[in-house]
Each structure stands twice: as structure tokens, then as C-alpha cells.
Amino acid sequence: MTAMSRGRPRRKPVKGVVGAASGAALLLSGLAVATPAHAEGEVPILGQVKAVSWDDTPETTMDVLISVHGVRRVDGATMVYYSAGYTPDSTPGSDRQELTHAFGFESTMSPLHEDGERFGDVAVLDVPDGKAYTTLYSGDEPTELSASDCICQSWTDALPDEPQPGQAYVGTAAVPPVPDDVDTVALRVLGHFFTDVPVEDGPMEPVADTEEPITVGMGWPEVDTEAISAVAEPSRFVLPLTTHEVLEGSAISERKESDSRSLDLSADVLFAVDKATLTSKATKEIREAAEKVEAADVKGRISVTGHTDSSGEEDYNQDLSERRAESVATALGDLLPSGSKITTDGKGESEPIASNETDDGKALNRRVTITLPGAE
Structure with a gap:
């Protein structure tokens, strides 16, 4: 890490990035809105989204319908009730592993324990207060948590071996208690947002009186009050949120956290492939970034950090990210008032904000981040 001294664009929301500040940011890849209130006696449907599976082919369809049925306060926790199942027009004969390929686990809202075999990638999001209430795990220390500690269903518990098209299977997850004055929330459920x-x-x-997978209409899983009471420090599962916006007509996105703001500049605009020399198009982007930096009430050193996707060798990506950060910091410093303090760093491929399994995700990960400590 090195140190150096030294009319705003309009904004529009992205289709969405919301994440936990302590982990990777999350791309809203399928925003769902609430549906009308259910009639008396009907199964409540509070939100619904169709998730497209990566296993779809011209000959087969394996799409999944994910539904939210309830967010309920119980003793010591908040329960999220939801369901997932193949759409009626899906091809019969698919297994439960293939069903989960529509869940979108590029990043998780359960950062204290990441486990790809869980059916409980769930978080209640209090956006106005900037908090994410993530899935609870029983146990003492985060480093000692195991998959069985998740207060949620495993795929093998919630789904049959061969889920049937048109059947929705119920799951639940417990998150920390949501404050009494919060009456409406956003949710992340199985990789999608509501x-x-x-x-x-x-x-x-x-309560459904069965140990078999529960289909919608049979009832609901029993709340595991014993497991909830065994959670050590539920507050550690409440995380700060990060929100992103893009500046209209530019390659800059703005990320807001509880104690700072950050600007992400697209490396694809700033640099040619595998290069650290700024392109002619970079001038406009860095000038706009400098205007925002100068207008912010920064409390501390400005940091400029380079990031890459996972293509290529790790050592090469680390070096490239450091050189790109230096290039942006030098250009930015020339546009800021004398005496501005800037540090530079490179993270290589180690801090992705999207999946490196897709071209779009890789493009998001190729960035240079300008962090403004203390700016509101």
C-alpha cells in the first residue's frame, strides 16, 4: 500500500445492488414486488419471482417459482416462510440439485458460515435503517459453526429427491428479531430479492405433522424454539447494508455504507485489456469522480483500490490491480485541492462483488474503487 498527497451528474438507481458491508456486494438479479393481500383461508403469497435455471436447454425447461409466504415475529427471532418448486411447464424427471441451480448463489447473506448445501440463504433487509438480518446459526464462535447449526432447512429436508413440476416445497429460516417499529421489509430469499x-x-x-418435505397447502414447519434459544449473540447476525447507484451516462457507481461512501469506476472504460495506462475515455470518468470527492465531507485519507476478475494468474491480477490503482490515484490527485491525501492499494481478484462465472459478473468485478471515509 502506498500514500500520496495531493454541477454533479444525475443519478438513477441500478436494477440493484444491495449487500452486506462485511461481505461481497449482491447483484439484484431478479427483483420481485409484493402481490396483493390474500383472501381469507388462502395460502398467503406476499411476493413471487420466476427464477431461470442455468440447466435450461432448447429441449428442457427447469425454471423455478420462488414465493414468499410470511415474515413473522416469534420469541427470540423473526421467521421467514417461503417455498420453491419447478414451474408447471418444467420438464419432469429433474432432481433437487438441478432445482437449486435457479437460486442464484453468487454471493450469500449468511457470511458467518457459507454452505452451498443449505436451503436457507435468507435475509430480512431494513433498507431505511441500513441493516440486514441474516440467517441465524446456533453455536458459540463463528469459526466453529457447522452446517447443522443453521436454523433453516437443508435441501434434503425441504425437497424430495425428484421434485414434481407444479409442486412448491416449503422452507423456513430464522433471523434475528426485527425491531417492533419495522412493519415492512425487503427480503433476500434463495438468491432473489422481494x-x-x-x-x-x-x-x-x-403446523404440518410430517417429517417429509412439505408442499404448499399442507401447513408450515414447526418453529425450532430450542435452537433459537441456543443462538449466542443474535446481534452478530445483523449486518450493515451497502447500497449502490450508478451515475447516469457514466461508468461510475456509488456505494453507500454506514460510515463511508465509495465510487466504483469500471476498469473496462478506464483501461485497455491487461493494461494500467488510462484511456482517453477515462478522463471524463475521473473528472466526474473528482467532483464528487471534492464535494464530499471526507474525514480521513481517500483510498483508491484496484480490483480484477478471476481470469488469469492470481499474482498477475494482484500486480495489475496495484498498477491501475496508482494510475487512477495520480490522475485524481491532479484534480483535487492541494494537500488532499490519497492511499492506493490493489486487491487483485480477492474481493469480487459479483459472480466470476458470468461475463457480466466479471465486468462488475473489474473496477477501481475510490473510498471516501466519513462522507455521508
């Missing part, structure tokens, strides 16, 4: 979901009191009933 907005304007009401928070209600009491567990959903009736």
Missing part, C-alpha cells in the same frame, strides 16, 4: 413485505406477529399455522 420488496414491501409486511412483518406480522406469531408463527404461521397450522
